[in-house]
Amino acid sequence: MATRWYLEKKREHYYKQAKKNGYRARSAFKLLQIQKKFEIIKPGDVVVDLGAAPGGWSQVAKKLVGDSGTIVGIDLLPIDPIRDVTFLKGxxxxxxxxQKIKDIVDDKKADVVISDMSPDMSGNYSVDQARSIYLCQQAVKTAEALLKVGGNFICKVFAGEDLQDLRNDINKKFKMVKQFSPPASRKSSSEIFIIARFLKNSQISREKVY
Ligand SMILES: C[S@@+](CC[C@H](N)C(=O)[O-])C[C@H]1O[C@@H](n2cnc3c(N)ncnc32)[C@H](O)[C@@H]1O
Known part of the structure; x- marks a missing residue:
């Protein structure tokens, strides 16, 4: 009972904070808490936001990159415009x-790729978790295509089967990889965020193999 009371209070707290700060979604605080701990986004960065609707993370990212930075967000759903942010539907x-993103952000020119994509919930945890792993794998592919060497990546995923394999794959591609549960995530939530820093130079590692 006390836990439910606490969760309600926490939800209400972030809801009020989001309203007060003009954020479209409470999830904005998750990115702010990730940023506070890992300093992923810098002024002037080119950031690609996957699963961007309704735009909370893009709002935070825009503030962090400032006027000289670029934000491109994409979602299945349409997103209300934000000044100096490009939103795509896809x-x-x-x-x-x-390809739609590449028409705006040249290959290997993004500094950061962030993904808060969530599958439509079926109510069956193993189905939803498998879909979440798949979305994260798609985000990894996107990050590899778009990021500069040294670029950073954030991805939400649900804990469970195949997470370790996904982690192993990301570990091979980035120099530093951590898992993080921001305080703004619900305590009961199985979502975790993979924070991957410094994309390795795959060209160099391939040359080393041969
Ligand atoms: C939790 S919401 C993102 C919230 C967002 N980060 C914010 O702060 O406003 C998850 C989003 O992932 C999107 N999504 C799910 N599957 C997707 C896919 N295959 N491609 C693009 N977006 C997807 C959903 O439409 C949904 O809007």
Whole structure:
């Protein structure tokens, strides 16, 4: 009972804070808390936001990159405009959506790729968790296509089967990888965020293999 009371209070707290600060979604605080701990986004960065609707993370990212930075957000759903942010409508499981982003952000020119994509919930945890892993795998592919060497990546995923394999894959591609549960995530939530810093130079590692 006390836990439910606490969760309600916490939800209400972030809801009020989001309203007060003009954020479109409480999830904005998750990115702010990730940023506070890991300093992923810098002024002037080019940031690609996957699963961007309704735009909370893009609002935070825009403030962090400032006037000299670039934000491109994409979602299945339409997103109300934000000044100096480009929003695209697209499904990140389709190759054409990556191409839409590439029409704006040249190959290997993004500094940061962030993904808060969540599947439509079926109510069956193993189905939803498997879908979440798949969305994160798509986000990893997108990050590899768009990020500069040294670029950073954030991805939300639900804990469970195949998470370790996903982590192993990300560990191979980035120099530093951590898991983080921001305080703004519900305590009962199984979502975690993978924070991956410094994309490795795959060209160099391939040359080393041969
Ligand atoms: C939790 S919401 C994102 C909230 C957002 N970060 C914010 O702060 O406003 C998850 C989003 O992922 C999107 N999504 C799910 N699957 C997707 C896909 N295949 N391609 C693009 N977006 C997707 C959903 O439409 C949904 O808007």
């Amino acid at each position: 499904d990140m499981t389709k190759a054409e959506s990556l």
